[in-house]
């Protein structure tokens with residue numbers, strides 16, 4: 001049993017828009033129609049519209065097409081169950097747990113483009129760890145955007161956790177140094193580092209991320225234990241490209257897919273899973289600290305395609 005568990009009802013609520021578009025759409029498409037090549041083509045179109053992506057869609061329907069042509073899949077009602085099974089396989093088994101330092105603080109570095117949802121997602125993680133009885137410290141390494149430190153502080157006050165901060169415009173690596181030092185001295189369970197939004201194409205900023213990493217690693221052996229890339233689910237296939245690019249530059253260990261509630265294109269999860277090796281570890285389904293679910297393939301598929 002992991003530290004965090006997935007709650008299907010909450011996931012379902014968060015997936016409302018995708019469910020309306022995809023699931024209701026699939027049901028009404030399939031019900032009362034004969035299973036034939038035309039129906040398979042329509043289902044394919046619907047999966048593509050939900051941002052499942054070309055490659056993942058092909059993979060999801062491959063088996064159905066083969067089985068249909070071999071006469072093994074004959075009833076349209078069975079197609080949905082078939083898709084569910086395929087999607088579960090594609091998304092791949094149980095949740096991938098967050099890494100944990102064997103001794104001393106576990107450090108989680110959070111990165112992503114501007115406005116992806118990094119700071120909000122950090123509040124969500126902090127709330128989760130607090131609820132699991134862990135002590136949490138935050139590092140305000142977004143020294144770039146005006147108001148960024150304050151935003152993190154407001155969350156920290158609400159959640160009852162402390163923040164290590166520096167001067168606006170100062171060196172983010174210096175803040176990372178202070179935060180890691182404080183985390184080690186206080187022996188907190190978890191240190192979560194907020195960073196400024198950056199594009200994967202901005203070399204100096206990507207190098208800065210490297211500097212933050214090495215500063216933390218010198219203070220706390222093995223840190224950062226997790227590098228989470230926050231992606232905005234509403235950006236569709238663009239999110240997939242960010243995942244590819246960021247993982248090339250930073251050693252991303254997991255994806256936090258934010259704003260899944262804000263999109264009818266929740267199929268992006270499948271595209272990311274199929275297109276990268278990085279596990280989706282959390283999904284964000286709203287703006288409050290409670291609106292987060294650890295990603296679990298079975299729970300996700302049930303919430304998405306279940307009744």
Ligand SMILES: Nc1nc2c(ncn2[C@@H]2O[C@H](COP(=O)(O)OP(=O)(O)OP(=O)(O)O)[C@@H](O)[C@H]2O)c(=O)[nH]1
Nearest residue numbers: 114115116117118119120197258259284285286287
């Ligand atoms: N609906 C919804 N909104 C979200 C979610 N996560 C974040 N947001 C909203 O997205 C907006 C940007 O979130 P931030 O957490 O400030 O994003 P950020 O990546 O830290 O932004 P910068 O620091 O400016 O790069 C805010 O309005 C959040 O409330 C989510 O899961 N669902």
Ligand SMILES: [Mg+2]
Nearest residue numbers: 118119142148
């Ligand atoms: Mg931020």
